[in-house]
Amino acid sequence: MKKTRRILGLFGNFDEATNAIYDIRASKIAGLSVDDVTLISPIEHPEVEEALGDRPVRVQYFTFCGGLFGLVGSWLWISSAQAAFLVQPQGGKPVVTLVSNFVLSYEMMILGGVLSTLIGFLVGARLPSRPSTLYSEKVSLDQVGIILELDDTQIEPAKNLFRNHKVLEIREEVMK
Amino acid sequence: MKETELHHDKDIRDDLAWSQINSDILKSLENPRRGYWYTVIGCLVLLAIGITAAVLQYRYGLGMAKNHPHMWNLYIATFIFWIGMSHSGTLLSAILHIVHADWRKPIYRFAEAMTTFSLMTALLFPVIHLGRLWNFYWVIPYIPARGTWPNFRSPLSWDGFAIMTYLTSSALFLYIGMLPDLAIARDNTTGWRKKLYSTLSLGWYGSDRQWRIFRKAYMLMAIFLIPLAVSVHSIVSSDFAMSIMPGWHVTTFPPYFVSGALYSGCAAIVTLFILLRYYFRWEEYMTLAILEKICKLTFAIAMVWTYLNLVEFSSVWYGHDIYAKEVLWSKMTGAYAPAFWSMMFFGSVLPFTLAFQKLRRHIPTMMAVSILLNVGMWLERWMIVSPTLAESFYPWAWDVLWPTLTSWAIVLGSFGWFGLLFLTFVKIFPSVSMYEVKEMVYHRKLAREKGAAHGHAGGAQPAFSLSMRKEDGS
Numbered sequence: 001m002k003k004t005r006r007i008l009g010l011f012g013n014f015d016e017a018t019n020a021i022y023d024i025r026a027s028k029i030a031g032l033s034v035d036d037v038t039l040i041s042p043i044e045h046p047e048v049e050e051a052l053g054d055r056p057v058r059v060q061y062f063t064f065c066g067g068l069f070g071l072v073g074s075w076l077w078i079s080s081a082q083a084a085f086l087v088q089p090q091g092g093k094p095v096v097t098l099v100s101n102f103v104l105s106y107e108m109m110i111l112g113g114v115l116s117t118l119i120g121f122l123v124g125a126r127l128p129s130r131p132s133t134l135y136s137e138k139v140s141l142d143q144v145g146i147i148l149e150l151d152d153t154q155i156e157p158a159k160n161l162f163r164n165h166k167v168l169e170i171r172e173e174v175m176k
Numbered sequence: 177m178k179e180t181e182l183h184h185d186k187d188i189r190d191d192l193a194w195s196q197i198n199s200d201i202l203k204s205l206e207n208p209r210r211g212y213w214y215t216v217i218g219c220l221v222l223l224a225i226g227i228t229a230a231v232l233q234y235r236y237g238l239g240m241a242k243n244h245p246h247m248w249n250l251y252i253a254t255f256i257f258w259i260g261m262s263h264s265g266t267l268l269s270a271i272l273h274i275v276h277a278d279w280r281k282p283i284y285r286f287a288e289a290m291t292t293f294s295l296m297t298a299l300l301f302p303v304i305h306l307g308r309l310w311n312f313y314w315v316i317p318y319i320p321a322r323g324t325w326p327n328f329r330s331p332l333s334w335d336g337f338a339i340m341t342y343l344t345s346s347a348l349f350l351y352i353g354m355l356p357d358l359a360i361a362r363d364n365t366t367g368w369r370k371k372l373y374s375t376l377s378l379g380w381y382g383s384d385r386q387w388r389i390f391r392k393a394y395m396l397m398a399i400f401l402i403p404l405a406v407s408v409h410s411i412v413s414s415d416f417a418m419s420i421m422p423g424w425h426v427t428t429f430p431p432y433f434v435s436g437a438l439y440s441g442c443a444a445i446v447t448l449f450i451l452l453r454y455y456f457r458w459e460e461y462m463t464l465a466i467l468e469k470i471c472k473l474t475f476a477i478a479m480v481w482t483y484l485n486l487v488e489f490s491s492v493w494y495g496h497d498i499y500a501k502e503v504l505w506s507k508m509t510g511a512y513a514p515a516f517w518s519m520m521f522f523g524s525v526l527p528f529t530l531a532f533q534k535l536r537r538h539i540p541t542m543m544a545v546s547i548l549l550n551v552g553m554w555l556e557r558w559m560i561v562s563p564t565l566a567e568s569f570y571p572w573a574w575d576v577l578w579p580t581l582t583s584w585a586i587v588l589g590s591f592g593w594f595g596l597l598f599l600t601f602v603k604i605f606p607s608v609s610m611y612e613v614k615e616m617v618y619h620r621k622l623a624r625e626k627g628a629a630h631g632h633a634g635g636a637q638p639a640f641s642l643s644m645r646k647e648d649g650s
Contacts, residue, residue, distance in 0.1 A: 039384040042194070042360075043615045044391055049384050057392045078328055093329075100329045103411065104337050110404045111341040114397055118348055121393035125386040128378035135381045137363040142194035142614075147383075 003036070003149040003175060008134040009162035010143045010169040014048055017144045020165040021051040024148075029157045038147040040139050048144065062120025063113050070112020075105045134171050143168065149175065187279045187465045190621040194614050201610045202364055204456040205603065212455040212599065219595035226589010229582045230304065238307040240582040245572060246565040250579040251305040253557040254587050257440065258298035258594070259339070259412050260433070260553065264441020265291030266346045267405035268473075270398035278619070279469055281612035282461040285357075286452055286602060287445050288350040293597040294444075295343045297590050302335075304586060331414035338411045342404055349397050355380050355390070356611040372604075409433045416560065422499035423507075423564040426491070432484040439481045439523075440553035442474040446546035448598070450539055452607060461608050464537050471536045474549070478527035485524070503567045511576040512563045515555050522552025 011017040017039070025034050034052055041048060079096045122128070132147070139145050148158050159170055233240045243249050265287035272280035303309045326333045358377035362370060380386060413433035416424035426432075449470065453462040492500045507516045529535045529545050536542065566576050579587075601607065 040382045041384070041387065042382060043611050043618065044387050046391075049388065052384055055385065055388060057388050059389055059393045060396065063396050082328060097329055100334070103334050103407075104328060106407065107334075107337045107341045107404075110400050110407075111344060113400050114341075114345040114348060117393050117396045117400075118352065121352065121389055122378075124389040124393075125380075127380065127386070131379050131381040139382055140360040140363040141198060 003151055005150050005152070005155055006132070006134060006173050006175050007148050007150060007155065007158060007162075008040075008136065008171040009146045009148075009159075009167040010136055010138055010171075011146070011165065012143055012168050013166060014045070014144055016165040016167075017146055018048050018051045020146060020161060020167075021048070023161055023165075025051070025053070028161060029154055032148065032150065032154050032158065036149045040135070040145040040147065042139055042142060042144070045144070057124065059117060059120035059124050062116045062123070066116020066119070067109050067113035069116070071105050071109035073112070074108030075101060078104055132173075134173050136169070136171065138169075185465055187463060187469075188282065188613065188616055188620070189460060190617050190624055192460065192613075192617050194617075197610055197613050197617070198360060198364060200458070200460065201606050201608050201613075202361065204458075204607065205361070205365070205369070205605075208455045208603065209457070211451075212603075215451070215455075215595065216599050219592040219599065222588050222592025223596060224589075224592075225585045226587075226592060229585030229589065233304075233307075233582055233586070234309075240580060241586075242577060242580045242583070243305075245570070245575065246562065246577055248305075248561050248565060249577060250558070250583040250587055251301045253561040254554070254590060255298050255301035255305070256412060256433075256557040256560070257554045258294050258301070258590065259409065260437035260440045260557070261444050261550075262291045262294035262298065262342070262346070262441065263405055263409060263434070263437035264445055265289070265294075266342075266349060266401050267438065268442070268445075270349070270401040270405075273398045274395070274402075278612075278616045279466050281616045282458075282463075282608050283445065283449060283466060283470070284612075285350070285354065285605075285609050286448055286598075286607040287441075288346065288353070289598060289601045289605075289607065290441075290444060290448060291346045292343065292350055293594050293601070295339060295346065296597065297594040299339065299343070300590060300593070331411060331418050334411045335415060338404075338408045342408045345397070345401055345404055349394075349401055352390070352394060352397065353609065354605065356382060357606045357609060360610050361606060406434055409437045416564075421564050421568055422497065423492075423503035423567075424560075425500070426488055428484055428487055428491070432481075432488065435477060435481045435484055436553060436556055439474065439477045440550050442470060442477055443546045443549035443553065446470055446474060446542055447550070450543045450546070452602060453539075455602075456607075458608065461613060467539075467542065468533070468536045471530045471542065474546075475527050475530035478523065478530070478549070482524040485520075499567075499569070503564055506567050507559060507563045510563070512559065512566075516559050516563075519552050519555035519559055522548050523556060526552065 009017075009020070011020070021034065021037060021039070024032055024037055027033075037052060039045075039048060039052060078101050082096050082101075134147060136143070136145060146162070148154075150158055155172075162170055229240075238244075241249065241251070243251075265284075269280060269284040269288050272284070303312050306312060326336075355377060358373050359380040359382065362373035362377045365373060410430035410433065413429040417426055417429035419425060446467070449462055449467060452458060489504060492504045495501070507513070526545060526548055529541065535545075562577065565573060567574065
């Protein structure tokens, strides 16, 4: 069935939130999988994220490509600049100098890597964006939230599951 | 061990409520002690003195700084000082992040800010030193209409690339690390602050996707920053070491510069740590246990710096370069001797105060020592630049040049500029990482509870994880 609603459950106890996710993984609600779960947390929380299973992060590919581009691109840029400026006295030295260009390319490799990591982070984390209307400011304080995307038949079972794990508050919105 | 002593030795109390962490840190945006405002006024005065001197210098020429015939004098020495100061913040933050040393969490934010603002201060000096700041853009490598083109073989060009890379990367590292805290500030403020934090937090709401990517991106940036920071000061040392000037053409200069940079940066972290702890009443976060750790680190780096000094001196002494020997002897016994021996005292003898626990825990002593260490490190940079130029291969340059009032005023102004930038930052942005202090408190509490359950008094256990839960069968 089509997902029509989104609900947020706020928990004061991280263990309860983790166990709620384990219950969802154990397919306690028909048609609801862990892929429909988003965890929102006030701290970096690998322990709770473990319950969600492996979710790939691809920012390192951005970093690699950016670093490579910085290295090669700057080498070509600097070398072509040197080659274009023929008036420069060479003093018997080569026009394109390997050692000094290595230093500059090394710096540009790092700059390329850092900038592309930033881009990868923004793309992957879908930023900038507007926080969901379900977002609660309590999450930036001391509570952990679980957002579920549900069809109409799953709403009540999901709320009951939350209640079984001592949820503090449940919010609901219609998906556009 | 008594309960009070145990509490005393903790990096942070693990019973701090998260709401208290939020409110204590966010209070710093509104309510500093009066000392904060006195320091702002002091910085404004210094900056005004510096600007006045700079205006006069541009009005009447660089002769006001009496640079001729050495050219490189106080401005270049101060440039190196500020570059060095920038080193510890980001570098230490990155290293400690990679090795999971969680005591960095309450202090890394302001240290990274210190890096960024030190670099911004350092960048002023090559421009001031050139004398014609409006022509500075000539060094930028664009297709030249006037036939100007930077010499890529020169370490001075490398400096430009390295410093701009370091500034960009450090500022981004600082910003990315601050995103979750900007979201907290967004959720807890009103008015112009809410608008500012809403814009800067980019809509961060702490989803698992965001945290996973954040964790990896932050780690990747940290990995880049370590070799970058080392390369930046190595390149600055190349400005000297790649020349054939006596006293500069030294193989150990890159590690010597890097250790000196780490040294002055660590000393500056101690100074700023004490100031922020006082301004914002952060005794709960900037604890004596953490201060002790930074002091021990500073002591270790001071010994490395001392060792590299001795290596340099003995290499010259036992070498066959009579010109280098002459410069060294002149530093020790000539006109610059008072500055040289002060540098040795402040840099190599004074740090032994950091070896004593009682002194490390005495805040006024540490404040004074950290400032004097940086005086020593400033003298070190001056002793690198000026004595060599006074004994160089050019007989017409054999002259001891004492800085003029104008150059001193501009140097003082740079401290005002740095201070103002830093103080503005700590008043607008959370200078202690709230989310990471929460993590620190959370994991230490879990580790203690786990340790208690297993009968360990100290609770020195690895961070809590699900795999540990499974082992327990819980």
